[in-house]
Amino acid sequence: MKKAIALALAVLATSIVAASAQGSSKVANASTAVSCKGTFDLPFLTPLTGGAGFLGTEQASWAKYAVKTLPSQYGLKVKLLLGDTPAEAGPAPALALAQKYIADPRVVAVLGPSTSGDAGATAKPFFAAGIAEVSPSATHTDLTYGTPGDPLTGTPAFFRDVARDDQQGSTDAAFMIGKLHVKKVVSMDFQEPYSVGLSKEVDDALQKHGVTVIHFSAPNTTTDYSAYVTKVPSDTDIVFFPTQKPGDAQTMAQQLIEQGKKAKVFGGDGSNDPSQFKVPGSYLSNFAAPISLFPYNKSIIAGWQKDNPGKQVGSFGPPTFGAVQIILQGIKATCADDHGVIKARHDVIRHIKKVKIKNFILGGNFAFSTKTNDPLNRGFYIFQIQSNGTYKLVQSPGA
């Protein structure tokens, strides 16, 4: 009897919790009006831990700096909420965080997600809730640009301020063909959206030009690549290695040398970390050039370095600053249009699409393409690792 009562109480308690969760998500839906005088919550979904934690940590430092310095310029008050989405855990943490942020009525836009896998998984829930997303690093092509073989997985609410994988893939392949004159390439993917998409773009582009491509697929949890290196033919020119873990790019490059293979590693933007990936002669591409190339960024760089003593400006952080600026400008425009009140979250999506920024942190002026939610006129830069471990720019977009 006692057991039956206890079971019934447990079922009742579970039902109450489920119902209230259901209820709270109905409260904060797309059409709830939000006053622009209050503090907006700005969630940022990024991998703060795990193999890609270096990326999230760097981006988080720039997000904090942006939220510290930019809102006052737009007459807004913003609180940054960091949500950890380790790459190894798949999209589950991002989906759970998405539900939490959707239920928060002070969230009208989201920074990130940083990774393509999380962006793809959370695009529809955020769109259904009318919440705009601006990602500083999710580059998978079909998030904004679908093709017959690769349909669109993103939504009209998903934006990014960096170039796409197909642009990266074609840039990387063109460099390998035109500058490195490759005949044989081994390309790898790690069974997650970023590397699968990017390696496919590169494979297709190389094969069209008659380059022999051998493709390997490794689980995302792989740390020892000896077995794959054993299978790399000795006449391979390049191993295209679009990992999101620079330490793994270093391991692959080391193990190629260990086994006496002549092939060099060519990483994607996910391997961009001079402190971890530093085998001389290796290559990598990235969606941003050093922001110090643009004089108007001097005060931003100085301010960030003051808040982050001893740290160097990387390439993942500045697009995050830019993404925050885009979001704030979009919120500001919505507030102005709606007379101090955001009547519905999806109004912010419309205004973010129209954002134009002069002297954008990544160089030049910023606007979104009229055809997709990609930035207009962005491209990829290619670097080669020097003998002292520094990255030398060897090709700029359009070169």
Place this chain on the structure above:
Amino acid sequence: MDTFIQLTIDALTLGSVYALIALGYTLVYGVLKLLNFAHGDVFMVGSFIGFGVFNALGGGSTPKVPVWLLLTLVTLAAMVGCAGLGVVIERFAYRPLRDAPRIAPLISALGVSFFLANSMQLLFGAQPRNYNVFNLDNGALYLKGFDIGQVRVPLLRIITITSAFVLMLVLWFLVNRTRTGKAMRATSFDREAAAMMGIDIDRVIVFTFVLGSALAGAAGVMFALRVPTTVSIGFVSGLKGFTAAVIGGIGSVPGAMAGGLILGFAESYTEGYVSTKWSDLVVFCLLIAFMIFRPQGLLGRADIRKV
């Protein structure tokens, strides 16, 4: 032929690490009849201790001591650190449960495993740590070595395999040629009888944990010299070490060594000749096959029960 040689070198390297981990499992099981599931995480802690000492001594770019001394000190530090950890684990997680039903220390072992993994994550984060030995002595560990046909056997692999075999030999000597080793074997055979013969059981058990954990620490360093280490390596590596111990015969020291090498070969040849996706499947199918057809393992003793 070159592929076969390369895969064999990979197998010996991997197998040596698994053998060192398996030895820890088998030593503890032999004496206490306890499956120490925290052993894989002791291996992980060893790799982190080694990383800390490696960087304290200048790291790969600016080492403060010669390379041979650097690697020796790093390995010794990991062994000593893990030995101390083993003593603490035995004292607080297993000794109070020595006379409890066997499930109790097993659950305690699982708890210690989770505690270690999560503590390390809280303390050090989930970022991978790379020893970066590539830069040592202008890449000597990768570029120097000897050739078998077209295949280079680099110095790093030679050091890993040789060190593992030396440690196994030292362990064999300790267990078979010293009084303490004799006491360990007596305790493993019959704990009560050994106590009645005047053997200090507590000391023997502590010494067993010291030995097993020290070997795990050494294995952690050997593993992390070649690939980045993270807080999550303990679980899978521990599982494979346990599999090696079972294949070789849990409780048998030569069995653990053989089991580790068999596992290394199975994994390496599967990756090379079948597919990298199948290696773990083959390894754990081996475990199941041994449990069904030869549960005492290759070199273990079948339990004789009086009826």
